[in-house]
Amino acid sequence: MDGKREADEQAALAVRVARLYYHQGLTSDAVARELGLSRPKVSRLLGYARKTGLVEIRIHDAGVPSQALAAELQRRYPFLSAQVVGVPVGSGEEVWLSRVATACAALLGTLLQAGQVVGLAWGNTLDAVSRELLPRAIPDLSFVQLNGSANDSDLVSGFVSETMLRFARNYSAKAYLFPVPTFFDDPVTKEAMWRERSVRHVLELQERADLLLYSVGSHTARTPSHVYSAGYLDSADLASLAAEGAVGDIATVFFRADGSHAGLALNARASGPDLSLIRRAADALCVVSGLGKAAALHAALEGRLLHRLIVDEMTAQAVLNRGEPR
Known part of the structure; x- marks a missing residue:
């Protein structure tokens, strides 16, 4: 014995x-x-x-806590394929993000194929993923930016363009940037811009993307999402979002606790895609880390705003603690 x-x-x-x-x-x-x-x-x-066969193509570890959390997420949300990443006991959120970014980079190495178009929403999480990618040339692969990034800060820092180009260089792929404001001052200006030929080309690439890759944004994250920390929103914008019940965003398009996004005033000025694009997409991978994003991730799950999920185990547990789907 x-x-x-x-x-x-x-x-x-x-x-x-x-x-x-x-x-x-x-x-x-x-x-x-x-x-x-x-x-x-x-x-x-x-x-x-x-x-002994414990390691073949994948690791057989169904009894570990992270796998139990993934199974519970998939039980509650049958449309979801979830990967929960274990983190060291007592570690901080910086470590969680690093682990999640590494796991996402490894998964992309198996998902991406020749000829695909990948829609990419910029932000701190995807910037972290871009730094963990495993170099591999994939023929005729393209990355298209899902939301605009023009503001005074990022025109100087190059944060968004560098994230996009890091993905493209890693896979010897093309990058299609979206040189429009993150938020327009007037919805009428946005409507006019959307009729421009160069903008239409980017929008058409977004529509036929084989994979969408993004995180959820939240102003309550320990490291606030880039759209909140880099001057894209003023106090009036934030007050409007709070009054209308917004809890998070995907590609700078905001949604409520039930995952709905229609009727939120700021979305009429946002350059990101209507979130119905996610439901129509062939595949949509959401990458999330940090307890401050738990409410936003829970809302995205309620609204079926993802197909795949990579998340750290602490954030996964916080989402599950919010209760069964309504």
Whole structure:
């Protein structure tokens, strides 16, 4: 009996090591530090995992907390494919974001194919993902920006364009930027701009995207979403959003706690796509990290504003704690 218990404990430890090494991209040294093991011990456990079939194409670890959270998310939201990323006990949100970004970069390596168009909504989370990508040339791949980014701050910093170009360079792909304001001063100006040929070309690429890649924005996140921190919204805008019950945004298009977005005044001036695009898209991957985004993610799930989800386990638990879908 003791021998069986020892074998079970070794298998469980091997799974933990394999998840950190293969799934989350940590080095052997980093795995050893996190689990309090020696580097040779980590190597032996990785070898054991491969030899015994614990590691094949994916890691068989259905009993770990992150996988239980993913299963519960999928039970509550049957339309969803969820990946919940484990994080070290006591770690901060910066670590959570790093782990989620690494997991997203790894998944993209399996999802992206030649000839695809990928719609990309800029922000802090996707900027983090862009820094973790694994270089791979994919023929005839294109990235198209989903929402405009022109304001005084980002015309100088290049935050948005650099994120877009980092994705494109990593995959030897084309990048189609969207050089319009994030928010127009007047909806009539937006309507006129949408009739311009160059803008129509970008809008048409957005419509036929094979994959949409984005996060949810929230002004309550520990690191506020870029649209809130970079001067895109003034106090009157924020007051209007609060009065109308907005809890978050996707590609700078705002939505309420039930996931609805119609009738929110600021959306008439927003350059992002109508959120019905997500429901029509072939695939839509939402990447989220941080407790401040839990309310926005919960609302997005209520409104079916995603098909796939990558999220850290703390944020996943916070979303589940908000209760069953209505």
